[in-house]
Amino acid sequence: MALSLLLSVMMLLSxxxxxxxxxxxxxxxxxxxxxxxxxxxxxxRQDLMTNIRDYSFWGEAWNHLHLKMDKVWAxxxxxxxxxxxxxxxxxxxxxxxxxxxxTYSVINGKLSDLPLESWLGIYAAPLIAKVRLLxxxxxxxxxxAMIGSTPAIVxxxxxxxxxxxxxxxxxxxxxxxxxxxxxxxEKLKIFGDSVGVAxxxxxxxxxxxxxxxxxxxxxxxxxPIVIRWDSDEPGRELLWVLLPMLLAAAIVLxxxxxxxxxxxxxxxxxxxxxxxxxxxxxxxxxASEARFRDVAETASDxxxxxxxxxxxxxxxxxxxxxTGYAVEKLLDKSLDHLLQHDTQPVSCWLLQLRLEDCYRQxxxxxVITASGEKRICSLVANAVAVNGQIVGYRGTVSDxxxxxxSQARIxxxxxxxxxxxxxxxxxxxxxxxxxxxxxxxxxxxxxLISLDLDHFKPINDxxxxxxxxxxxxxxAHRLRSVLKAGDLVSRQGxxxxxxxxxxLHGEQEIDACCQALLDEICRPFQLGQQDIFIGASMGxxxxxxxxxxxDELLRLADIxxxxxxxxxxxxxxxxxxxxxxxxxxxxxxxxxxxxxxAGNELRLFYxxxxxxxxxxxxxxxxxxxxxxxxxxxxxxxxxxALAEETGLILDISxxxxxxxxxxxxxxxxxxxxxxxISPMEFRDGNLAVRVAQALQASGxxxxxxxxxxxxxxxLENPQSALEVMQALKSLGVKLTVDDFGAGHASLGYLxxxxxxxxxxxxxxxxxxxxxxxxxxxxxxxxxxxxAFSLTVTAEGIETREQLQQLQAIACQEGQxxxxxxxxxxxxxxxxxxxxxxxS
Ligand code: C2E
Ligand code: MG
Ligand code: MG
Numbered sequence: 001m002a003l004s005l006l007l008s009v010m011m012l013l014s015x016x017x018x019x020x021x022x023x024x025x026x027x028x029x030x031x032x033x034x035x036x037x038x039x040x041x042x043x044x045r046q047d048l049m050t051n052i053r054d055y056s057f058w059g060e061a062w063n064h065l066h067l068k069m070d071k072v073w074a075x076x077x078x079x080x081x082x083x084x085x086x087x088x089x090x091x092x093x094x095x096x097x098x099x100x101x102x103t104y105s106v107i108n109g110k111l112s113d114l115p116l117e118s119w120l121g122i123y124a125a126p127l128i129a130k131v132r133l134l135x136x137x138x139x140x141x142x143x144x145a146m147i148g149s150t151p152a153i154v155x156x157x158x159x160x161x162x163x164x165x166x167x168x169x170x171x172x173x174x175x176x177x178x179x180x181x182x183x184x185x186e187k188l189k190i191f192g193d194s195v196g197v198a199x200x201x202x203x204x205x206x207x208x209x210x211x212x213x214x215x216x217x218x219x220x221x222x223x224p225i226v227i228r229w230d231s232d233e234p235g236r237e238l239l240w241v242l243l244p245m246l247l248a249a250a251i252v253l254x255x256x257x258x259x260x261x262x263x264x265x266x267x268x269x270x271x272x273x274x275x276x277x278x279x280x281x282x283x284x285x286x287a288s289e290a291r292f293r294d295v296a297e298t299a300s301d302x303x304x305x306x307x308x309x310x311x312x313x314x315x316x317x318x319x320x321x322x323t324g325y326a327v328e329k330l331l332d333k334s335l336d337h338l339l340q341h342d343t344q345p346v347s348c349w350l351l352q353l354r355l356e357d358c359y360r361q362x363x364x365x366x367v368i369t370a371s372g373e374k375r376i377c378s379l380v381a382n383a384v385a386v387n388g389q390i391v392g393y394r395g396t397v398s399d400x401x402x403x404x405x406s407q408a409r410i411x412x413x414x415x416x417x418x419x420x421x422x423x424x425x426x427x428x429x430x431x432x433x434x435x436x437x438x439x440x441x442x443x444x445x446x447x448l449i450s451l452d453l454d455h456f457k458p459i460n461d462x463x464x465x466x467x468x469x470x471x472x473x474x475x476a477h478r479l480r481s482v483l484k485a486g487d488l489v490s491r492q493g494x495x496x497x498x499x500x501x502x503x504l505h506g507e508q509e510i511d512a513c514c515q516a517l518l519d520e521i522c523r524p525f526q527l528g529q530q531d532i533f534i535g536a537s538m539g540x541x542x543x544x545x546x547x548x549x550x551d552e553l554l555r556l557a558d559i560x561x562x563x564x565x566x567x568x569x570x571x572x573x574x575x576x577x578x579x580x581x582x583x584x585x586x587x588x589x590x591x592x593x594x595x596x597x598a599g600n601e602l603r604l605f606y607x608x609x610x611x612x613x614x615x616x617x618x619x620x621x622x623x624x625x626x627x628x629x630x631x632x633x634x635x636x637x638x639x640x641a642l643a644e645e646t647g648l649i650l651d652i653s654x655x656x657x658x659x660x661x662x663x664x665x666x667x668x669x670x671x672x673x674x675x676x677i678s679p680m681e682f683r684d685g686n687l688a689v690r691v692a693q694a695l696q697a698s699g700x701x702x703x704x705x706x707x708x709x710x711x712x713x714x715l716e717n718p719q720s721a722l723e724v725m726q727a728l729k730s731l732g733v734k735l736t737v738d739d740f741g742a743g744h745a746s747l748g749y750l751x752x753x754x755x756x757x758x759x760x761x762x763x764x765x766x767x768x769x770x771x772x773x774x775x776x777x778x779x780x781x782x783x784x785x786x787a788f789s790l791t792v793t794a795e796g797i798e799t800r801e802q803l804q805q806l807q808a809i810a811c812q813e814g815q816x817x818x819x820x821x822x823x824x825x826x827x828x829x830x831x832x833x834x835x836x837x838x839s
Contacts, residue, residue: 011250018242022235030213030231036195037227038215041153044191045142048155048179051088053140055080056157056177059164065095066159066175069103075111084179085109089187091152092119092180095159096128098173116178120147123154128176131156135174138163144219151202151217151225152182192229199230305384305394310335310347313392322399324370339379339397341365346379350393353383367397376401417491419469420476428490428498432550435500436543446502446543447510450557451479451517453495454535454569458717463527471525471532478520482513498554507574514538514572522570537564538572546575559583566641590646592628593639597651601627604659605822609674609793609815610837612807617835619672621708621815622660623822624652644680653681654690661698661705663825667832674706674736679713682720688727695731702732708759710738714749722753729754736793741781750788757813758785762796765816769805782811803837 064070075081084090094116095104102115117124123145140157158174192200203209203226213231216224302322305314311334315327339346349363363379381395415427440446460468479489488500504510524531539560547553560575606620626634643649656675664673681687695702713721734756742761760781767774785792794806797816806814
């Protein structure tokens with residue numbers, strides 16, 4: 001690039017120099033021509049001066065031209081005749097006498113009458129006057145003049161005696177001789193040619209007048225005479241010759257330079273590339289070294305190198321931090337000094353590495369650090385070969401202690417429940433499999449207990465999850481405390497546990513174990529200052545009697561557990577073959593029940609309730625029936641529990657509420673209808689809203705609707721139950737405790753909850769009124785109800801005796817087969833016509 005620039009500059013300079021030289025040459029030439037032309041003009045004037053002096057300071061001329069005008073002497077005898085024109089090219093020759101008259105004139109070599117002034121114009125008079133002054137000194141004069149458009153040199157001199165002896169100068173002005181040399185274009189050209197100046201001319205146009213070259217010859221009191229010519233411009237020739245050569249040279253040079261530059265560029269690129277490659281590889285090398293250093297120093301691994309015998313030749317700095325040993329102490333020692341393996345010396349393992357298969361071989365080994373700590377390491381080794389011969393080994397050592405501990409921890413976590421620390425489902429499955437593989441026998445069976453806590457959910461709901469968690473932890477601890485070392489208790493999730501026990505002989509021992517477990521769970525749990533009670537339901541399945549497959553065993557224990565739950569909880573149940581069948585039947589029933597709700601197979605029966613004081617029909621309890629297309633009328637105790645378990649109860653109850661309200665609307669306004677509400681509806685359903693909707697849809701007065709609720713709802717989550725009941729009360733409906741005395745609730749709830757009445761459980765009628773004990777209990781309950789301002793209804797009145805006795809002890813209301821069985825609406829409506837109490 002620089003070279004081409006240099007060459008270009010040089011070429012430009014050369015051209016400028018050539019142009020400069022040419023210009024100088026032209027200038028010199030013009031100067032020379034000007035000089036020559038000017039000198040020629042001067043010479044012409046000088047010649048004219050010389051000639052006119054010769055002719056005018058001549059005695060003969062004095063005699064023949066001044067004293068008298070002798071034209072014969074002058075013209076004919078050629079003393080001042082045509083010869084001046086032909087020889088000297090004086091176009092005008094004049095003689096003017098002392099009075100200023102032109103006495104002789106020869107124009108272009110011919111005698112003429114023209115006076116001087118008509119030819120010379122304004123120049124004539126001053127010229128004559130000036131010349132006459134010169135007469136005394138025989139002086140002559142020349143001047144430049146423009147005659148028309150033709151330049152001319154005019155010479156004038158007084159005609160004198162020429163100092164010829166004998167001739168006397170007369171007084172008066174002398175005659176004046178005038179020669180005029182006119183430079184016509186042709187003459188001017190010849191004039192120029194005579195000095196080697198081409199095409200001398202008066203400017204042909206005003207444009208030409210301002211061109212070069214030119215000379216100026218002064219004219220008195222007028223514009224100077226400008227003479228132009230064509231300079232031969234030698235420089236131009238030089239340019240014509242040299243410039244093409246220079247251009248050609250420039251082009252050739254340019255091409256050559258281009259080739260050279262290209263070549264140079266290629267070479268340079270090549271060099272650059274090599275240079276860059278070199279720099280790059282050096283940088284890479286440096287980077288790689290730095291990287292190695294960084295990796296060696298910052299990685300948690302340390303790098304080692306040994307010779308072919310396994311003797312340490314290099315240990316990276318990281319080694320010191322990792323082991324606490326000084327590098328120097330281990331250099332030149334066998335790798336075995338540093339790394340140990342349980343079954344073989346590490347060097348043996350190293351030396352058996354072969355070139356072909358040694359890439360990244362690794363060995364789990366350990367190092368005892370300077371502080372005596374055992375660290376588990378992963379040794380990775382490569383053989384180093386030169387010319388196919390192993391000359392040493394190198395590799396890394398990673399401390400994997402933490403990783404292994406983490407793995408162990410992860411393994412532990414994956415197999416244990418994080419909350420209780422008990423084995424989880426995964427661990428239990430593996431444990432169960434291993435126990436089943438030990439082939440338990442009928443004598444020494446493997447006992448699998450599926451355990452589910454009762455009433456645990458309300459703890460979470462009422463006390464919060466932290467409380468729930470602490471109860472679960474305590475449960476885990478208590479269960480564990482019952483079992484022996486080889487047994488397992490695992491948490492399946494939520495409040496479900498699996499217990500696997502072996503070494504129990506016979507039913508009694510198993511029952512005892514279950515009782516112990518239940519006792520532990522039934523002990524109160526302390527939450528702050530409060531004692532909380534929960535229970536547990538259990539299901540038992542045995543291997544090999546019930547099943548020998550793990551999954552099957554679990555399933556059967558679950559079936560048994562299910563039965564425990566259904567049968568009132570807080571118990572254990574042994575699995576039996578019928579249970580499975582029942583379960584299948586239940587599943588079937590569940591399907592059918594779903595269809596029944598959609599298919600309008602549900603019916604409402606009404607059982608009359610009488611006011612015993614007034615002996616009148618007071619209202620009715622709505623009792624559901626399922627009119628199965630093939631099985632006939634199914635009673636609620638066959639499907640309500642199922643509906644509660646499956647959640648179908650909400651749909652069923654909605655239907656009951658709407659239908660009951662609708663039916664009761666046609667009854668006398670004094671009569672009410674009571675509807676049974678499942679405890680489940682207190683937990684999950686938006687009960688108050690649903691009841692309000694039923695009332696609104698039917699238009700039944702809220703005070704004519706009574707809801708029968710079992711006392712158990714007061715146990716699970718008393719606070720939320722109270723809130724629901726208050727919401728119901730605010731609607732205006734009545735609330736009654738159903739089956740009072742059948743559950744576990746303490747009597748205190750009668751005070752806490754806003755009940756309007758209680759229905760004494762029909763079991764109290766069993767021995768009533770014959771047993772005095774039953775008699776006093778019933779009396780007590782009636783008294784209690786009255787004490788709490790509750791309307792007491794006796795359920796299950798089956799005999800006349802019972803009725804009369806209840807009336808005798810002032811029980812307010814009664815219901816039972818004796819008074820009327822549950823019946824379809826039509827029949828109950830007919831009863832409205834005879835509402836008296838049967839006697
Ligand atoms: P419950 O609320 O205690 O209803 C009274 C049950 O006692 C009725 O049985 C009724 O037929 C029966 N009963 C009445 N008088 C006598 C008698 O003198 N002797 C005997 N042995 N039994 C008598 P049912 O209709 O089979 O109802 C059983 C239970 O089913 C009801 O007990 C109630 O808890 C539940 N139930 C019935 N209908 C519904 C309902 O619509 N919703 C809900 N959630 N539960 C319902
Ligand atoms: Mg009832
Ligand atoms: Mg009842």
